[in-house]
Amino acid sequence: QVTLKESGPVLVKPTETLTLTCTVSGFSLSNTRMGVSWIRQPPGKALEWLAHIFSNDEKSYSTSLKPRLTISKDTSKSQVVLTMTNMDPVDTATYYCARYGDYIDYWGQGTLVTVSS
Amino acid sequence: SYELTQPPSVSVSPGQTANITCSGDKLGDKDASWYQQKPGQSPVLVIYQDRKRPSGIPERFSGSNSGNTATLTISGTQAMDEADYFCQAWDSRTASVVFGGGTKLTVL
Numbered sequence: 178q179v180t181l182k183e184s185g186p187v188l189v190k191p192t193e194t195l196t197l198t199c200t201v202s203g204f205s206l207s208n209t210r211m212g213v214s215w216i217r218q219p220p221g222k223a224l225e226w227l228a229h230i231f232s233n234d235e236k237s238y239s240t241s242l243k244p245r246l247t248i249s250k251d252t253s254k255s256q257v258v259l260t261m262t263n264m265d266p267v268d269t270a271t272y273y274c275a276r277y278g279d280y281i282d283y284w285g286q287g288t289l290v291t292v293s294s
Numbered sequence: 295s296y297e298l299t300q301p302p303s304v305s306v307s308p309g310q311t312a313n314i315t316c317s318g319d320k321l322g323d324k325d326a327s328w329y330q331q332k333p334g335q336s337p338v339l340v341i342y343q344d345r346k347r348p349s350g351i352p353e354r355f356s357g358s359n360s361g362n363t364a365t366l367t368i369s370g371t372q373a374m375d376e377a378d379y380f381c382q383a384w385d386s387r388t389a390s391v392v393f394g395g396g397t398k399l400t401v402l
Contacts, residue, residue, distance in 0.1 A: 214391055224329075224337065224380050226391040237389040240295055273336060277391065280327040280342040281382070287336055 179203035181213070181274050181285035188291050189264050195290060199257040199274030206252045208232055213257045214277045215248065217270040218287075225270075229277060230257055264292045296385040298394035305400045312368040314397045316381030319362060324383045326364035328357060331378045331396075340379075341366060368399075376401045 185197035197215070204211055215227040228248040229237045238246050242261070250257045257274060271287040298318045306312040316326060326344050329337035339348050341357035344364065354369045364383075368375055381394040 216391070216393075223396045224382075224393040226393060229389070229391060239390065240388065279325060279384075280339060281329070281337075281391075282339055282342075282348070284336040284338075 179276065179283045181276060181283055183272060183274050183285045183288040185272075185288055185290065187289060188293065190294050191265055191292060193264050195259075195261045195264050195268070197259045197261075197272055197274075197288065197290075199259070199285060201255045201257070201274075201276070204276065206232065206250050206255060206257065210278045212277050213250070214275050214281065215257075215259045216273045216275055217268075218273070219267075219270040222270075227261075227272075228259060266292045268292050295388060296383070296390070296392050298381055298383060298392055300379075300381060300394040300397045302395070303398045303400065305402060306368075306371045308373060308401055309370055312371045312375070312399055312401075314366040314368075314379050314381075314399065316364040316366070316394045317362055318364075318383065318392075321362050321364055321383060322360045324359075324385075326357065326359045327382045328355075328364075328366045329380045329382065330375075331380065332376075337380065371399075371401055373401050375399060 212231040214229040230248045245262045247260045271289045273287045274285045275281045276283040328341040330340045331337040344359040345357045356367045380396045
């Protein structure tokens with residue numbers, strides 16, 4: 178059974194750095210066909226893709242947010258970590274991690290992150 | 295960057311057919327996926343590789359993709375299908391996942 182679960186702070190202050198962890202089970206992060214993406218969704222708004230990490234450790238980032246994002250993985254811990262620097266209230270959103278092969282077949286439950294002083 | 299455009303809303307009467315479109319430059323050359331999202335829930339894959347249905351998705355959901363437009367069709371729409379629907383494609387040029395802006399389907 179494939180599962181993904183996001184964890185991290187529910188509240189961050191403006192200018193702080195957000196660190197989110199996605200813990201996966203039911204598949205290996207070294208699986209050559211599968212990678213993990215981070216996606217966010219502000220309340221009432223659309224999905225926005227943030228970053229992706231491939232099984233070979235190659236990374237890809239949203240062009241608009243690339244300067245602020247870092248994605249990494251620890252295969253032995255089955256974890257994918259996303260950091261986003263210089264958080265702003267507009268970054269308030271539910272953050273999802275998801276398994277991506279040729280499409281997203283599994284999503285985490287999401288974690289709501291609020292940016293406020 | 296690559297963009298996908300969806301109508302903000304679509305309305306349909308119960309039992310009728312709903313068509314939700316997704317437009318992008320030469321989208322037909324890419325694989326399109328569709329996700330259903332109900333309030334407070336994570337998205338669920340309903341169509342992948344243009345027209346394939348994952349296990350557990352009702353047959354009333356179907357998809358097509360040609361030219362610049364992908365279409366999600368829901369035949370015999372039911373009240374339970376009321377949700378937001380997002381299309382998605384992979385932009386190989388930038389190695390990016392791209393989502394459409396979403397369409398709110400209302401069944402009334």
